[in-house]
Amino acid sequence: MRWHHDHVYDGETMTHPSDSPAWRNFTETHPHFASEIRNVRLALSADGFQPFGQTGQQYSSWPVIMTPYNLPSWMCMKDEYMFLTVLAPGPKNPKDKLDVFLQPLIAELQSLWVDGTVTYDVHSRTNITLRAALMWTISYFPAYAMLSGWSTAGKQACPHCMSDSEAFTLPHSRKTCWFGNHRKFLPVEHPLRHSRNLFRRGRTVSHTARPTRSGFELLDELDSYGFLPSYEVDTEEHNKELSKLLAGGWRKRSIFWELPYWSSNMVRHNLDVMHIDKNVFDNIFNTLMNVPEKTKDNAKSRADLCRNVHKTRVAFRYWQRLISKGNIFPRKRRKTSSLKMVERYTLSVFKVVGRSIGASKSRHLQNNEYHAVATYMLLNCAETRSFVQMYENHLRSSVPGIYNADVDAQLQQHFFQWFKNYETLNQDFNISPDIKQLALGPQFKVKCLRGYCVNGFKFHTKEDSTHKATDNSGVHVRGVAGDGTSTNYYGIIDEILEVKYAGNSQSKTVLFKCTWFDTHPRLGTRVHPKYKIVEINRKRSLRYYDPFVFCTQASQVVYLAYPSTKKIISDWVYVGGLKKREYIQQIRSDTDQVDGNVANEAFQNHESQSHGLETQLLLNTQNLVYVTVMYDNDIDVGTQNSDTDDVQAFTDESSNNQSEDSE
Structure with missing residues (x-):
């Protein structure tokens, strides 16, 4: 439990969450908690699964797992150190009602932060008052909305840009697109900001992205709008009406805001990269290989490309030539030596x-x-x-x-x-x-x-x-x-x-x-x-x-x-x-x-x-x-x-x- 404190960060490679700026910011913001290095720092992860498989009865269960980050990186993600704390039953996806099942967990986290619990340290053979804090959550993108309260659908789905999003709707396929939205994060003098052909046709970007908003600013915004926690009685219709009236991305007041330290956390929610990588790879691979019923290449998508992107015909001809020749993933030729290789004799x-x-x-x-x-x-x-x-x-x-x-x-x-x-x-x-x-x-x-x-x-x-x-x-x-x-x-x-x-x-x-x-x-x-x-x-x-x-x-x-x-x-x-x-x-x-x-x-x-x-x-x-x-x-x-x-x-x-x- 002391490893995160004794671990030395080399300043370049991040090998443990204790090497991150969010960890150091929490230590500086709460010195009383950090003074006891044995206090537990936790992470919460949530994901849904089908207990009966994809072909069986449709039933969505949502386990919530806690992981202690005091341990070394090769131990903290092992099965024996991951604790199943909440299991939201089905058969339907709980969505915003997940906070109802998280109430006992949040109440225990509040008690562990304020009062702590008397614990016996076997190593030092002394009793200590052990406290615990939740550093952040981990989930894939749809579950991000269930935990944070910010909607991940529509033009304002980006949790960083929020209302400053430049997403637009494709006229033919009627899908939301963020193409070119990332150029505002580039330096002001970057040449890609002024390109009219490589991104959306005839458009340049001159403004910059707004700074990241702190947890205190987001909580003040929620309180000013009047959103209520979803676990209270008759709050679902109230939050829906507010969301439509404001035309924003907020859907509820997340239960995690009840933690005393949650507003001061630099990072409150993390995205599971595994799900994102898989979904992106599947879409690209199925499109390049022209997989039936899974490819994104159709008449509507081509019409949208021709309207928004320059030189689309050249790009399609290039990919068509690669697919016909089977050279999508070309292999590099290895240099062969002119010397004759002697066959290695191996015993039976x-x-x-x-x-x-x-x-x-x-x-x-x-x-x-x-x-x-x-x-x-x-x-x-x-x-x-x-x-x-x-x-x-x-x-x-x-x-x-x-x-x-x-x-x-x-x-x-x-x-x-x-x-x-x-x-x-x-x-x-x-x-x-x-x-x-x-x-x-x-x-x-x-x-x-x-x-x-x-x-x-x-x-x-x-x-x-x-x-x-x-x-x-x-x-x-x-x-x-x-x-x-x-x-x-x-x-x-x-x-x-x-x-x-x-x-x-x-x-x-x-x-x-x-x-x-x-x-x-x-x-x-x-x-x-x-x-x-x-x-x-x-x-x-x-x-x-x-x-x-x-x-x-x-x-x-x-x-x-x-x-x-x-x-x-x-x-x-x-x-x-x-x-x-x-x-x-x-x-x-x-x-x-x-x-x-x-x-x-x-x-x-x-x-x-x-x-x-x-x-x-x-x-x-x-x-x-x-x-x-x-x-x-x-x-x-x-x-x-x-x-x-x-x-x-x-x-x-x-x-x-x-x-x-x-x-």
């Missing part, structure tokens, strides 16, 4: 696809994570498979009769260090520089992502899915061990990491850090003997540490618990596969052959044989409707059916529930 593990979701944060890898990432990248890189084979041959020649499981363990524990210290790494010129960078290991600093879209799925971490109605953290990977056998691995995404390597900016990849469930056929994974439904014991996980997998190798699954309190059932969850987005998946028959390509499958240590099945789960909002099972014909399902231990592991309750759900 650095081909990042997909996109991240939400904000990210950085952290550093721990030693075990660093070793696991470096090893996983080397074992799954297509360009380093020859070195993996070289290391395996070295192990088998050194230890004759070594088991495949021991070879896999040695690869996980020592291959990264062996490859890093490989004696020919810096001598063999056939080795790519990218492989040398891969041998040095990744950077310790990684980027943690909240979610990631890849392979037609939207993945989220378990932490990010905790407070959501849907859970997108389930993941399935088909792993390939060193002996060539494949295994289905099911897990939960703990983190989504973007890992970078030294070198060019393309040397990076996205990994899922997962907690993998146990793949043991009796203790961790089981298959229903009849319906081939996969179940996972969520209480058991893999014994070894190998948590990482490429995002491109993962598919999404969902884990559904059974409605039972028995431990033999409650520990087990059903694994359901999900369909990819924007794809229509065809269910294969038993006679179809399965693609045996394992080039893009993940390298994982194995403890059990693959069950070779995938499930597709179709759900409605209430009940489980339909379950289909797809078989991989290259797996001997009959052998699994004869396993009596798997059959006995299923209780009658779970079997009956699954049978009813499948039917």
Whole structure:
């Protein structure tokens, strides 16, 4: 709350409202309020919206939001520091009656200015009398009339010129136009003041714009006219008659004039530039592109141009030529060098696809994570498979009769260090520089992502899915061990990491850090003997540490618990596969052959044989409707059916529930 006072203004770039002249004027005008730098300075913004959308029922609601400007510029406009103080209901636009809903807010602002409120300062551990003041309002142009009381329609719509406006009505289209009205703000000697061809035909400007009127002058004018606040009873007709009689822009006496300091504010109302920029851009773009029913180029507008503007035919011919050639937004030609560009060699593990979701944060890898990432990248890189084979041959020649499981363990524990210290790494010129960078290991600093879209799925971490109605953290990977056998691995995404390597900016990849469930056929994974439904014991996980997998190798699954309190059932969850987005998946028959390509499958240590099945789960909002099972014909399902231990592991309750759900 002290930042606005401690912030130093460089005198050139305005980075915070405290750098503005209006802020400094308020400080000089009210020194008693400014003496306590913790006093709150507020801004009020109002806008209408359709809660049912553009195609639904017409219903206009108007929220009023307050924002404290004591905070830094990167905090004061965040959602958590914007307070919804008033919500004017519909179904119609409140217009001048918005002051009725603002009465409690204005009364509280008056109390906070005069009396304040006793507040405990945690930083200084003292009680202070905290006061608050409203600096200005923020709105788009139509809402400006609702807050200020000055009409934004007609020839006097400009809140600066007011009755000094030089707007005129176009004779053919009957629209109000301010073309050339801005020339009075130019210096007296400026040549554009005397131009008769560039603006309205045959007209020059010699007078200057009147000075900006203060709040005291405007309030005296309102009181002299006799306008009343719109929240009082039977004031609407009174204000309308006064507005017609005076032929001015005032429509009411705004409720903000009841604030004791409002008249002394240098700036009382601000316009939202976003709405103005959008409306101006839409009109210009639709006219240039000749969008049907949205273009402003018609017979009446051309007739008005020919009457008021010089050389209109030349201008229209110029735009017509640009539109016909498609050169409305010409691109500058880049200078190309005569030198031949050398194609940058990129490893297969650095081909990042997909996109991240939400904000990210950085952290550093721990030693075990660093070793696991470096090893996983080397074992799954297509360009380093020859070195993996070289290391395996070295192990088998050194230890004759070594088991495949021991070879896999040695690869996980020592291959990264062996490859890093490989004696020919810096001598063999056939080795790519990218492989040398891969041998040095990744950077310790990684980027943690909240979610990631890849392979037609939207993945989220378990932490990010905790407070959501849907859970997108389930993941399935088909792993390939060193002996060539494949295994289905099911897990939960703990983190989504973007890992970078030294070198060019393309040397990076996205990994899922997962907690993998146990793949043991009796203790961790089981298959229903009849319906081939996969179940996972969520209480058991893999014994070894190998948590990482490429995002491109993962598919999404969902884990559904059974409605039972028995431990033999409650520990087990059903694994359901999900369909990819924007794809229509065809269910294969038993006679179809399965693609045996394992080039893009993940390298994982194995403890059990693959069950070779995938499930597709179709759900409605209430009940489980339909379950289909797809078989991989290259797996001997009959052998699994004869396993009596798997059959006995299923209780009658779970079997009956699954049978009813499948039917």
